[in-house]
Amino acid sequence: MPTAFVHGNPETPAIWRPLISHLQRRDVVALHLPGFGAGSDPADAATKEEYVAWLIDQLEDLDDPVDVVGHDWGAPLVMRAACERPDLFRSWVSDGAGLIHPDYVWHDLAQVWQTPGAGEEAINGMTGLPIADRVGLFESLGFPADIAAEVAAAVDTEMGRCILALYRSAIQPAMVAWGRDAGAASARPGMTLINSADPYVGSGDLGREMGHRMGARVVEMEGFGHWWMLQDPAHGAAILEEFWASV
Numbered sequence: 001m002p003t004a005f006v007h008g009n010p011e012t013p014a015i016w017r018p019l020i021s022h023l024q025r026r027d028v029v030a031l032h033l034p035g036f037g038a039g040s041d042p043a044d045a046a047t048k049e050e051y052v053a054w055l056i057d058q059l060e061d062l063d064d065p066v067d068v069v070g071h072d073w074g075a076p077l078v079m080r081a082a083c084e085r086p087d088l089f090r091s092w093v094s095d096g097a098g099l100i101h102p103d104y105v106w107h108d109l110a111q112v113w114q115t116p117g118a119g120e121e122a123i124n125g126m127t128g129l130p131i132a133d134r135v136g137l138f139e140s141l142g143f144p145a146d147i148a149a150e151v152a153a154a155v156d157t158e159m160g161r162c163i164l165a166l167y168r169s170a171i172q173p174a175m176v177a178w179g180r181d182a183g184a185a186s187a188r189p190g191m192t193l194i195n196s197a198d199p200y201v202g203s204g205d206l207g208r209e210m211g212h213r214m215g216a217r218v219v220e221m222e223g224f225g226h227w228w229m230l231q232d233p234a235h236g237a238a239i240l241e242e243f244w245a246s247v
Helices: 012-021 048-060 074-084 106-115 118-127 131-140 145-154 158-169 172-178 183-188 204-213 234-245
Strands: 005-007 030-031 065-070 090-093 190-195 217-221
Touching: 005 012, 005 074, 005 106, 005 172, 012 145, 012 234, 048 074, 065 074, 074 090, 074 118, 074 172, 074 183, 090 234, 106 118, 106 158, 118 158, 158 190, 172 183, 183 204, 190 204, 217 234
Parallel strands: 005 030, 005 065, 065 090, 090 190, 190 217
Antiparallel strands: none
């Protein structure tokens, strides 16, 4: 059964490697968002709509309906693709369901990126950091040393351009429109993960409400933060496999 993992920002597919190593299934691909790191194809305008179209193209290239897992920006991309092309999905899983809730307010750094001038300054500060400082930053967020080094090396000017374009395409009420249509994702089995220590995706209540609106199973991840797949990869893999077995 094909399985696809979709990362977010500022990340690469490396974040999924520890979790994937704990899976029993082997027909797995960790997709690489265009523009997010050396070795990935450049993105064009890098809007959220273009990334959804890219994801749909990737899923069309896989055999049979796919189990798809999305994290951070990968989460709303997966949920939106499940609404637009449910025929490509066997199931979907996402954290961050609160991102498409009508009451969601972007976190402070996202709002900086969405602001002309301030966003460019912030991105230049990130991409201009010495590599050792970038590695240290990711390690401080809970990344294992090898994953931190790999992701830090991928942070470049192209990723910075894509971050700005992506977040500016999502200035509210842009995400509200996706939330309004989210009930269409119920055409395929879904699961939303509510991580109690995640500061970026709004309150757990927003995620729960959107999960129920999409007909999804809602799983509480008490004590887990934004990078749950790195915090306890074996636990994350077990939750996914239990869900897939029920589909």
